[in-house]
Amino acid sequence: MLMNILLINDFLVVKGGTEISFYKTANLLRKKGHKVFLLGKKNNKESPSTFLSRWFSLRYFFKTINAIKKNKIELVHINGFTRAISPSPAMAAKLMGIPVVLTVRDFFLYCPKTWAIFSDGKKCSKSYNLFCPFYNCESAKRGIKHLPYNTIKFFKGTLHRIVLKNSVDLF
Secondary structure (H helix, E strand, C coil): CEEEEEEEECCCCCCCCCHHHHHHHHHHHHCCCCCEEEEEEEECCCCCCCCHHHHCCHHHHHHHHHHHHHCCCCEEEEECCCCCCCCCCHHHHCCCEEEEEEECCHHHHHCCCCEEEEEECCCCCCCCCCCHHCCECCCCCCHHHHHHHHHHHHHHHHHHHHHHHHHCCCC
């Protein structure tokens, strides 16, 4: 069955592996006969507004709804979403009754400090919990001076986990 598929990624310009995989997926789906539509930010410039849009982007919430209506989308596949557009497209698609697939690329959804390893090299056994920002884990930003950053990142990850849990059909 051929479908109209909306592929979503933070950026449509190639920044790294996520975008390369995103475009390879689009090309593969097109070769199989599917109609593929792309949605994402056309540049990779960061601004104060991208800080807020990383949490929840109303702009991409409504862009997703418009793309679904305009292109008769039957499936939404989200790739990278944490740098610019947030998980709001997943919520928009779910609201429209469209199935959502998410390729998980961001480990901060599993561990707010990303690596799930304590500073002594042992694997974290604590799971995702309210005390994560305080643990002495391996991280690009560790130590007490980074507590505010890690706390904000934890709450952002918690919000994203809630939205994704209630909006994504397949991880």
